[in-house]
Amino acid sequence: MPSLKYVIKLSAEDREKLTDIVTKGKSPARTILRANILLASDRRSETYMTVSEISKAYHTTPTTVQTVRSSYCEKGLEATINRKKRETPPVPAKVTGEVEAHVVALACSEPPEGYSKWTLRLLADKTVELGYIDSISHVTISTILKKMNLSRI
Structure with missing residues (x-):
């Protein structure tokens, strides 16, 4: 044995x-x-x-x-x-409160010429163009606006 x-x-x-x-x-x-x-x-x-x-x-x-x-x-x-607690999140959040504020401000502004309102893809493209973030999906823009109760702009 x-x-x-x-x-x-x-x-x-x-x-x-x-x-x-x-x-x-x-x-x-x-x-x-x-x-x-x-x-x-x-x-x-x-x-x-x-x-x-x-x-x-x-x-x-x-x-x-x-x-x-x-x-x-x-x-x-x-x-x-007991489980060991993680010290840091697996991936830091890409979209910060500052980026969200810029997206909301942009969504509340006048749409570009030729458009009657902002689309999610237009907002995503403009956010990248203005340099607020390197890249962002239109789905993320939708999530931000929904979180702020602005999904019907």
């Missing part, structure tokens, strides 16, 4: 916290699953389970069980059961 690399021995405080997470059921499913895995892996309880037994009992893979166990041993309880 191979030796276990990560032996889980929960403290009374950790066990109580994990039991609360599981019994209350107010946490995300991922958190509850990880709490269940840690509780089932605890060597201090009389009914600890093997990796394969845990994976079958909680309908997950043995890899997930091993990942949770190794994460608990290396990073601790909080890092294991």
